[in-house]
Amino acid sequence: MRTFIYSVQTAYKSILRDKWINLLTILSISICLLIISAFVTITMNMDSLLNRWSKSFGLVVYLDDSLNSEAENTLKEFFQKDPDIIGVKYISKEDALEELRLVLGSNAEIIEGLKENPLPSSFELKLKSELLDSEFVKQKAAEITNMTGVEEVQYGEKWLSSLNTISRIMKLSATFLGTAIFIAIIFITYNTIKIFFYRRNDEIETLKLLGATRGFIRLPFLIEGLFIGIISGIIGSLALYGIQSFILIKGTEVLPAIRAMIITFPLEVYLSVPIAGAIMSFTGSLIAVGKIKY
Numbered sequence: 001m002r003t004f005i006y007s008v009q010t011a012y013k014s015i016l017r018d019k020w021i022n023l024l025t026i027l028s029i030s031i032c033l034l035i036i037s038a039f040v041t042i043t044m045n046m047d048s049l050l051n052r053w054s055k056s057f058g059l060v061v062y063l064d065d066s067l068n069s070e071a072e073n074t075l076k077e078f079f080q081k082d083p084d085i086i087g088v089k090y091i092s093k094e095d096a097l098e099e100l101r102l103v104l105g106s107n108a109e110i111i112e113g114l115k116e117n118p119l120p121s122s123f124e125l126k127l128k129s130e131l132l133d134s135e136f137v138k139q140k141a142a143e144i145t146n147m148t149g150v151e152e153v154q155y156g157e158k159w160l161s162s163l164n165t166i167s168r169i170m171k172l173s174a175t176f177l178g179t180a181i182f183i184a185i186i187f188i189t190y191n192t193i194k195i196f197f198y199r200r201n202d203e204i205e206t207l208k209l210l211g212a213t214r215g216f217i218r219l220p221f222l223i224e225g226l227f228i229g230i231i232s233g234i235i236g237s238l239a240l241y242g243i244q245s246f247i248l249i250k251g252t253e254v255l256p257a258i259r260a261m262i263i264t265f266p267l268e269v270y271l272s273v274p275i276a277g278a279i280m281s282f283t284g285s286l287i288a289v290g291k292i293k294y
Contacts, residue, residue, distance in 0.1 A: 007216075011224035014196060025192045026232045032181045032188075033236035033277050039177055041240065041265075043170040050132075050163050057132060058087070059141055060154045061123040067149040072121065075149060079125055084140065087126030093117045120151060134161040182280055189225050189284025197221060197288070218289040225285025226278050233274030241270055 015022050063072065072090070079088045096119040127137065141153040197204070207217055
């Protein structure tokens with residue numbers, strides 16, 4: 001216990017003594033953690049947006065005008081039994097025309113002169129959210145299009161494909177960026193601890209003459225790396241919270257819909273940033289003291 005207390009005190013004194021080097025290291029690691037945290041936040045918001053949008057996503061199946069009510073019921077029963085479909089809504093020609101009137105509002109008079117209803121009956125099909133892959137939906141739409149009595153199937157093909165592509169790119173980018181920043185933080189801490197080690201070379205030689213073990217000499221450097229990581233993580237976490245709060249407050253003044261697009265994180269998420277910083281910096285310190293020969 002005394003060894004640990006001594007190591008903590010030594011690490012604390014070293015941080016204060018070499019404050020400018022430590023400040024530069026802490027700021028560098030804080031920026032790295034902020035970048036990866038911001039990127040992960042954007043990725044999670046993209047996923048959240050995709051999931052929310054998927055709840056209202058569906059296929060619109062337009063029926064042939066010559067189809068009778070019995071054939072329409074047969075199609076409805078078929079869709080209801082399909083395990084990939086969780087919602088089936090029938091919209092008659094009359095309902096479709098009424099919806100169009102509501103959409104047009106004051107301009108609804110342009111359709112009043114129509115002698116007959118030009119709109120077809122249709123089914124709105126809601127797919128399971130886990131099946132909203134662009135290729136699967138495209139294949140499903142093609143299968144339904146080939147059914148007897150189906151005139152056309154429409155869905156947001158380009159929009160769905162774009163969202164899925166963006167989501168995959170963001171996840172791959174976050175993984176790549178996270179790995180790169182992990183290595184960068186380890187490298188920054190590694191070099192900082194090496195500098196501190198050589199600066200305290202005379203002190204270490206004295207400790208060796210007094211019979212200090214390798215563990216006793218190494219522990220203050222490991223704790224110092226841990227302190228640097230935690231402080232950097234706290235700064236990065238506060239910066240992330242500040243940026244997100246600023247966007248929510250100021251962004252909603254310009255674009256109110258932005259509040260619904262951005263998810264807010266619980267306290268545990270912000271606490272994970274200092275923990276991640278501590279792990280990365282500790283790893284760099286561990287490598288540094290392991291590489292140094294003394």
